[in-house]
Each structure stands twice: as C-alpha cells, then as structure tokens.
Amino acid sequence: MSLDIFWFLPTSGDTRYLGESASGRSVTNEYLRQVAVAADTLGYDGILIPTGSGCVDPWVTAASIAPVTRKLKLLVAVRTALTRPAAAARMAATLDQALHGRLLINVVAGGDAAELAADGIFLDHDARYAEAGEFLTIWRQLLAGETVNFDGKYHQIRDGKNYFPPVQKPYPGVYFGGSSPAAHELAAEQVDAYLSWGEPPAAVAEKIADVRERAARHGRSVRFGVRLHVIVRETSDEAWAAAERLISHLDDETIAKVQQRYASMDSEGQRRMAALHGGRRDRLEVSPNLWAGVGLVRGGAGTALVGDPQTVAARLKEYADLGVDTFVLSGYPHLEEAFRFAELVFPLLPGKEHTVSGAQVITGGPFDASTVRTKVAA
Secondary structure (H helix, E strand, O other): OOOEEEEEOOOOOEOOOOOOOOOOEOOOHHHHHHHHHHHHHHOOOEEEEOOOOOOOOHHHHHHHHHHHOOOOEEEEEEEHHHOOHHHHHHHHHHHHHHOOOOEEEEEEOOOOHHHHHHOOOOOOHHHHHHHHHHHHHHHHHHHOOOOEEEEOOOOEEEEEOOOOOOOOOOOOOEEEEOOOHHHHHHHHHHOOEEEEEOOOHHHHHHHHHHHHHHHHHOOOOOEEEEEEEEEEOOOHHHHHHHHHHHOOOOOHHHHHHHHHHHHOOOOHHHHHHHHHHOOOHHHOEEEOOEEOHHHHOOOOOOOEEEEOHHHHHHHHHHHHOOOEEEEEEEOOOHHHHHHHHHHHHHHHOOOOOOOOOOOEOOOOOOOHHHOOOEOOOO
C-alpha cells in the first residue's frame, strides 16, 4: 500500500533548538517558500499549513506558495468559527482553481480557549464542534453546487449559492483531528480523513476503532492519518543524540510553566499529549522509538519517531498496519529535515521514489563528470 507522506510548513517560526536560543528563524514568506519548494521537489505528497494566532495567515500563505509548487497538495487549516461558510467556500473554490485541484482542507474546531477568546470566539468545548458541524454541512453543500438554506444555532444562510466551483468534485478533501467524543462524532459525520496526533500505536488503534464504528453508523467510511515529528539519522545513536540536542536549551522552570499552561486548556488532545510524559525528562520514550520531548514546550503534536531509517520506517508501518494511510511529518529545522527524511526514509517506504542516486560518486568538484562521477564495477 502506498502511503501519503505530508510535510509541515512552520508558519510560526523555525529553530534548531526548542526554547530560548539564538537559533530561531523568523517567519518570512521567502523561507516558507523554500520549505514548500523543497517538499515539492523531494516528492512529498502534501504540506500542512497550520492556523492559529501565532501563525501567519494560512490562506494568504497558501496562495503565495501556489505558483512555486507543481504537484504538492496544500492542506490548509481552517478555524471554522473565524469565518462564514459561504466566504470559506468561495475561498476554497478559488484556491483549488489556482492549484488545479491540489487543495485540501484541515478543519480546526478545538484548541486553546484563551487563544480563541483573543480571536473573538467564546464557545465551550462541545459547542466548538457543534459549530464546526454546521459550518461543514453548509460548506460542503455549497461547493457541491447546491442552493443552501440552513437555520442552525451558529450559522444561518438563505438561498446560498457558490458560483465558481472547485476543480475537485464535489469539494476538496476534508481532514480533521480531535480526541474527544464530540470530535470523533464530527469526524464520523463530516470528514474524509481523521488525523490523530502521534500517540502509542495501541492508543491510536482505539481512536481509529471508535471513529470507524461511529462512521459506520452514519453509513460512511473515513480514512486515517497520524501527525508526528521525525528525528532520523544514519544510526540510532545519532538520532537519539539529536533528540537530546533539540531540548538541550530547555530549563525545568520553562517546562513547568508551559505544562501548567497546557493543563488549563480544555483540549482533550492536549491533555493526552501532556499525560504521555507528565512534564518529566525521564519519561520521554513513551513507546518504542516514540519520543515525547517536543511536547515539553510545544502545544499540539508533541511526539517524534526517533531512530535510524530502518527503525523509523518500521514504526511507520506499525501505524499503517492499523489502517493509517497518511502521515503528516515535521522536523527541526523544517528545511533541512525535509531533505534528511526524504533521502534516508523514502527508499524504504512503498510508493516513494528515491531522492538520491546511488550510482554516482560525487565530491563537489568541477571535473567530477569527466572522472569519477559514475561508479565502475570492480
């Protein structure tokens, strides 16, 4: 089975070390284009463009990288309560036309209540998912070409119509993640692909089973994916050393403050991420080669697969065996790690092309082509 491997666009900034350091990279459109072009050239299937008050706008960012990518699907995150379904439908249709059918949508309903309040959203946990359900009902019908009349608790529309259809029929694919019962029910009713953060395989299997059962009750089927970081090196020792370096600038006080902040959130997914490690450095390998160090200070996806290429590929296969067909990956810094993962792991994954040639001797000199560029069999 061929796997879809997506990369991640760091629209809130990038770094070589988590925490306070001099290694941070500011968000510029030029850098984001570099990451997107690298992912496109290397053969990643798509790239996730996140949303949040700490991120640059995902729609504008997607439009800016559309002209410099060729095959890459753009998975654009949409916080439903921030816009109206009709406007979002026009935006999606227009962008899908510009991308010639390469747009995907990642629906974001949950998150941090304090951050949402700063954006003018004052909905409790379950209400956020109810709102997203109404939004998607209208959005999908509009993009499918229907005339929509809807009178809900959060959204109303009368004789709504989208006049400029998307390339993809009936609409661009909808991705979504969430760990609460309300989130699972929304996934079962409305979305095409459910994304779990990188929990241990047994926990992911339970979530898949629940969403799959709920979807069956609605007469639907759902695809599944996992959102993970990756730290892959040529040897296992090198990979684990890189993991330790990533958090080497963190002090215990910073970790405690961040974990206290996460504990105040009503996100079930964030609670599950924090429970994996409890804020302790000595509890970071939460499953074989699944390391929770990123989650000490990063909200959202907080786990990474760590190891040599063969080990990381084997761990990905464990998730694939559960029914996962999509992985949304990232690594710090995102530009360099996009190359590293593609060069080391793509050759071990079904359906992925090799990104480097093993039939050449390359030294970087100007006369390689006439001397040692091609290996000669002994």
